[in-house]
Amino acid sequence: MEAAVEPSRDARGRAASHPRGRGERSPPDSRKVYMDYNATTPLEPEVIQAMTEAMREAWGNPSSPYPAGRKAKDIIDTARENVAKMICGKPQDIIFTSGGTESNNLVIHSVVKHFHQTRPSKGSPAELCSPLDGATPHLITCTVEHDSIRLPLEHLVEERVAAVTFVPVSKVNGQVEVEDILAAVCPATCLVTIMLANNETGVIMPISEISQRIKALNQKRTASGLPVILLHTDAAQALGKRRVDVEDLGVDFLTIVGHKFYGPRIGALYVRGLGELTPLYPMLFGGGQERNFRPGTENTPMIAGLGKAAELVTRNCEAYEAHMRDVRDYLEERLEAEFDKQRIHLNSQFPGTERLPNTCNFSIQGPQLQGHAVLARCRALLASVGAACHSDHADRPSPVLLSCGIPFDVARNALRLSVGRGTTRAEVDLIVQDLKQAVAQLEGQA
Secondary structure, three states: OOOOOOOOHHHEOEOOOOOOOOOOOOOHHHOOEEOEOOOOOOOOHHHHHHHHHHHHHOOOOOOOOOHHHHHHHHHHHHHHHHHHHHOOOOHHHEEEEOOHHHHHHHHHHHHHHHHHHOOOOOOOHHHHHOOOOOOOOEEEEEOOOOHHHHHHHHHHHHOOOOEEEEEOOOOOOOOOOHHHHHHHOOOOEEEEEOOOEOOOOOEEOOHHHHHHHHHHHHHHHHHOOOOOOEEEEEOOOOEOOEOOOHHHHOOOEEEEEHHHOOOOOOEEEEEOOEOOOEOOOOOOOOOOOHHHOOOOOOOHHHHHHHHHHHHHHHHHHHHHHHHHHHHHHHHHHHHHHHHOOOOEEEOOOOOOOOEOOOEEEEEEOOOOOOHHHHHHOOOOEEOEOOOHHHHHHOOOOOHHHHHOOOOHHHHOOEEEEEOOOOOOHHHHHHHHHHHHHHHHHHHHHO
């Protein structure tokens, strides 16, 4: 994907442009507007500063006793506190990881291993009386999850290590229904993993309601000798765009991804009552860092950047959310005004369903207006047709949109625009005109 630069604080109101050589001016038609903030975000200046200072001053091994090592350890401890505060959790429940993919895989790996570790040994009297005699662990997810959830689960099924139920989302509201999750539960169910917000539609999933129902169900399951069902949510898309509170959500695991909220490409995993209330089994073995749950010498500069990004979210999230919602709503108004309401289909608007404040998934209807073709003819707009990890499938309609009930001909024309903290109304005006000229090109060729 072509790189773009986030407008500086004092330059907002002008479209972002690519960096050029000193003294070289950008032609008026070369301005680029980045609207793919659900794919990744640039680093905030404060984050860059925190990382630079860590590289310069805290280069020591965090396990070493000399000043540079103690400085590194202090930075890591502060970052852990900031990440925990961002999600209203406890610092001791935070484990740093390489990113969202590792965090998600670690949860799945841990729950499957815990299922086997806590079953009675084969041939024992307890096993003969167990309601799970010979059962494999069962996990529940939904059909619109990120690949870092879907693919590990599919792999477990292929290897016959676990059984998985993929619950479809509602074609009415784009959400997974709580009753459908509960209907999928069986005696061997040990994990429900549902994303907090979808990366393509922005739809917010009913995690709190799922948690409440699972907690009530777990009381009955414990009395019957069945495994407790743990709840995981991948919060990658929600953090930095809306308030996230692990107590309100009631989850056992929560995935954190730094580069989605103007931090570095590193992640973290929240585990409620780590090692005491909620099990976690390492996938790596080594020097014992992160209390042996994720060994390896800590990447102090990246952790420092993640901590600073989390601190900024805690301090400013309400303002970020309000700004992004204002710009996103203006974008949808301009699209409907310029292309006519009958021609624009807002794929991420479901009646009565909450969605992320920055996400606009839409289609411009017309036989020549497939999303990838429109983007290819845009001069200013930098965006995507869906998830960044599916960019090599640009000619196919998004499976997420099809799962949500969007018709095939509409889904293949889809564009996902996601605005950021610095996106302006002036930039919206520019990209709407850019889309108009792209559509005119395509229809003129036809």
